[in-house]
Amino acid sequence: MYKVKSKNKIHTMFYVFFVLLILIIFLSFNYYAKSLEPVSSMDKKPINIDIPSSSSTKNIGEILEKNNLIKNKWIFLLKVKTLDNKAYLKAGNYSLSKSMDLEEILNALIEGGRSGNTISFTIPEGYEIKDIAEKLEKEGLINLDKFLILVSEKENFEGEFSFLKHLDKEQSLEGFLFPSTYEVYENHSEEDIIRKMLEGFEEIYIKDIEKNLKNTDFDLNEIITLASIIEREAKLDKERPTISGVFHNRLKTGMRLQSCATVQYILGERKERLTDEETGINSPFNTYINEGLPPSPIASPGEKSLIAAIRPADVDYLFFRLADEDGSHTFTKTYKEHLNAAPKK
Template sequence: MTQTIEGSKKRRKKPILLYLFIIVLVIIAISIISFKKFVDNQLQPMAVENIKEIQIVIPKGTSSNGIAKILKDNNLIRNDLIFSLFAKYEKMDGKFKAGKYVLNNGMTQEEIMRKLVAGGVEKDSVTFTIPEGFELKQIAERLSEMGLVDKNSFLELTSKVSNFSSEFDFLKDVPEELSLEGYLYPDTYEVYTDVSEKDIVKKMLSRFDSLYTDELKAKAEELDLDINQVIALASIIEREGRVDSEREIISGVFHNRIKVGMALQSCATVQYILGERKPVLSTEDTLIDSPYNTYINQGLPPGPIASPGIRSIEAAVNPADVDYKFFVFNEDETGTHTFSVTYDEHKKAKNRIQNKR
């Protein structure tokens, strides 16, 4: 009887052990499948559209792990650990070469690895700087003087937003009839000497895209402004302001004028129409028939009048809480303005400044 009971217990144990074994196998299989999906996802390109060229430098003596970190920091790969493990699996580990590389965020990890094994490209590079407040024509002139672009080709290329709106989402909200005025971000850039006009434009647009953040977009929406209005206002602030501490106040003045239906009366917009930066405008100048003339038209001009820097862009969506509706340049080395609430105060400020001349 005892043997029968023990035999029965052993028979019951066998199915239980079998079930446990099957469950363990299922868990292992699910884990393997999940891990494979995770790895496959991490090996995918960073982008499938809006693909951008990215230049990197791999210093001599950099380990595979170090190279993986450089790639991760430049948004060329998703996971540096997976890249290092994949390099070992593909037997490319230790074969990567130092040098300069031009890669893009649409490349797979395998494509990047093969580039790194083949070696970098040695090209002469040059640095150029575009100051804040430059207009398209000034940008074209500077780049032309450096031998980087054909001035007329560059201006033709940048004359239509539609030439690049398919590659940059933010341009889809800019009226098609406008040029890229205001959207080529003023900064210092390094490019190869054989770079094309289009590559330079894309590089500058990419810089703008990286700086026009979701936070700025949210601020603009709160003020019921689209991107074109923000950059148009920012470009006026850029041209009118001379010190960073006043940019938000100048923005506040323009916002106040727009709210009460006053013309902005910005000299910078008339200077843009004239094609020269006259220090003093005549009455005739302020009456020029142009949609960009903010002396005779209410509200913002149709588009930007120059390339604003990030401080002016931030100021455009963060106007100071002030009552001012007027300002006049103090005409001294401080670069500051005198701000006024009423026109009478403004006239007194202008007279005081003129008497100091």
């Protein structure tokens, strides 16, 4: 009787062990298969990484895992071991995304990245898209026509930058190509340059804008539009919040902004003085004849103008006019004071 019980116990233990073994094998294969899949199949935003020369396979796996491009560096190493002996992972710069599965990433690494030679370019604050395009073409960095087509509709990059989803359909990237100094690789594309500038905007958006939007009565497009007007009107950084305060006050009271910068945008040139005919141009961008903000930005605002737009100075001014050659303004509360605020000679 004891032997029968002992034998049954051994059979039970063997059965449990066998079931556990099958379960472990199943879970291991399932985990392996899952690790080969993309980290996020819907996230197509490019992630630029550098693979230094003489990097080991382990180093490459760590770089990929650190940038959240693969799920597990050890599965990456295991997958590399299954490659043909002639397949080498190459050093260089790569533009990858979380939507790529492990095999696609490996194929990219085998094919090779871009060389490390870079070119820098600078986009000044207050540039319009046409100014940006002309500057980049003059520097031999883009094909102007292709660049203008790509930036003409936000849908071209909406899948990579979520903030663009807040803009109107078919809106251009005017105002969202952040002005700064950038580096691109020698064999860059027009898309690479645009992404660089959109990444620059995204950084400021996350840091200064997104969390503060809920404290305003404006949406993202309106804030960037206001910031672009501030950028074109202000000459001195210290005056940006005050100019923003004036515009906020006018918008609250239903006054027209009457910004010369918006008319200059329509004209396509920057003029010191505007004629009555020019300030009467029939255009949704003309803030002399329309209340509220223009439908979209008129230039690329810098960080200080962006912050000023979302954090205006607490002032009761409604007017400002150029006061001196240094770009300073005189701020006033009434139209009579505004008329009497003659520029310094």
